[in-house]
Structure formats: structure tokens, C-alpha cells
Amino acid sequence: MPEGNEIHRWAERHYAAFGGKVIRADGPQGRFKDTDVIDGRKLLRVMAVGKHLGYVFGKDRILHIHLGLQGDFTEGTGPLPEVRGALRLRMWNAAAIKKPVAPGESKRHAWYADDDGSNDFDAKRVAWVELRGPMDCSIYTNAKWDKLRERLGPDPLGVDGKGGDDPDRAFAKILKSRKAIGELLMDQSVIAGIGNIYRAELLFRARLSPFTPGKDVPEATLRAIWNDALPLMRAGMADRRIVTTLPRDRPSSHGRNSKRPPEKAEVHYVYRRNGLPCFVCGTAVRKQEMAGRNLFWCPVCQTD
Ligand SMILES: [Zn+2]
Secondary structure (H helix, E strand, O other): OOOHHHHHHHHHHHHHHHEOOEEEEEOOOOOOOOHHHOOOEEEOEEEEEOOEEEEEOOOOOEEEEEOOOOOEEEEEOOOOOOOOOOEEEEEEEOOOOOOOOOOOOOEEOOOHHHOOOOOOOOHHHOOEEEEEOOOEEEEEOHHHHHHHHHHOOOOOOOOOOOOOOOOHHHHHHHHHOOOEHHHHOOOOOOOOOOOHHHHHHHHHHOOEOOOOEHHHOOHHHHHHHHHHHHHHHHHHHHHOOOOOOOHHHOOOHHHHHOOOOOOHHHOOOOOOOEOOEOOOOOOEEEEEEEOOEEEEEOOOOOEO
């Protein structure tokens, strides 16, 4: 499941590619029938909240996309590729591509975790995107989008990926709750956009036990976590890689004072490091299920 950094990255990238331009859209296999609402219109803005994307083509013409577990975009610079796979939607720059021609180049995007960025190309060159396997792809009215925003907690990245959401709503919910902070951080109605990796890593960086009840977390700690999330998630947008360790905590020699990218085994403090020694104290990192997802933490560094 992509986390907020990945969703906001798509928002920025698709706006850079298509913002202010006339966009053609179709659902060539009949899996999405409402393309006439947006086809041939200018893309005015791309919004992201938590794991939701909203492409604004005018009032009550918001294309809502939630990738869910399986959804992914493919993009390309050349002519529109021939239709293949379970294609829900494709959008293309009307000025760059006069009519669909086949075949063309269609490269699948690797997930950020496996992508070293070498396949990346300038978003301004993107002529088309394809969408496959999303949990939702539908047209929202402005009212429906507003309702979604109300249902979701504030997003550390803000609606435009630069922060700015007011976190007080989230803090108030957490400080009233007996639920564990590790569970609350994953609850999209409390805070939007944080997934399993950021949950584990933000709690480690705050040295806070994931089992601490929300009501017992000092508000200053919540604020520190909130402030920590924005630069971490922004960095994850830029290079599609979630890196949360500080250079001084990475055991490999090149990590200590170097600007070189960290080795794969050193990008996280606790996420998927169960059984391995904590980079800070050497204790074995632990794993346990919480609210249906694996939770990772250091029992020594992270206290109530
Ligand atoms: Zn530790």
C-alpha cells in the first residue's frame, strides 16, 4: 500500500505534466464510463489528502482516485500505447497526442521501495498516464470531496504536498483516546497519509512506545511527531524511497559522515528489522501485530 509520500508524489508529478493543459480521458475497456465529465477540459489542480487523489477539472468535476492495495499508474512520453491489461482510465495531453496510435512504449512503474530513481524522467515530458487496479476511480462533486476531507484527519503533507494542515484536530482526538498511539497514527480519520512504515519510524524517532495510550502522550511529543513527518514524507516524495535513519546512526562506514545514499539495510530504524539489533542501543527489534498490521519497535529506546 503506497503511503502519503507516494500519493503526493503522483499529485505533483501529474500536475507538472498536465496542469493548465487540455486533457483527453477515456476508459477504453468500459471500466470507467464517466470520462465525458472531464474529457477535453483543462486540468486546474491536483489535490492529495492521505491516500486520495483529486484531479480538478472544474466545479463538480473532480476525478477521485484511491489506489488501494493494487492500483498503480503507468506513464509515458511517446504515443498512446495499445490497450492492454485491465485498464481503468487513461489521460493524455491533447496537444501532445492528437490521436491514439499503437503500439508504443509502456513501462511499468516499480514501487518506490525497489526504484533507485534511474528510470525517472522529467514530469514535463509525460504525455499520457494509465491507471490500473485502483480501489476507486470516480467523479466527485465539490461537496463529496469536502465530505471526504471532513472524514479524514489532517495530512502532514497538506493538500499540496507542502504542509499547512492544522494538526489540532488530530491532537484533540489522540489526547482523548485510550487506544494505543501506534493504532491511532494509522487511523486515517485521525491523521491522513501515514502508513505502516512512517508509523513505525516516526514513533522510533520520537522514542515513544507504540503501546502508549493516546491520552498519555504529551502534546509536545505529538507536535514533534507531526513536525518530523513533513520533511520525512517530502523526502520520500522526491526520491521514492523512505529513509528515516540519521547518517550518524547507520553502522556502515560510508554512512557516518557521507552524503552517499544509505544502504538498503540501513534506511529504517525498526520497520521490518525484527530480530536485528537496534542501530541506537543494540537490542533486538521486536514485531507484533497491531490493528491487523505488523508493528515494529525497539523495546529499550521506545518507552511510555
Ligand atoms: Zn534501541
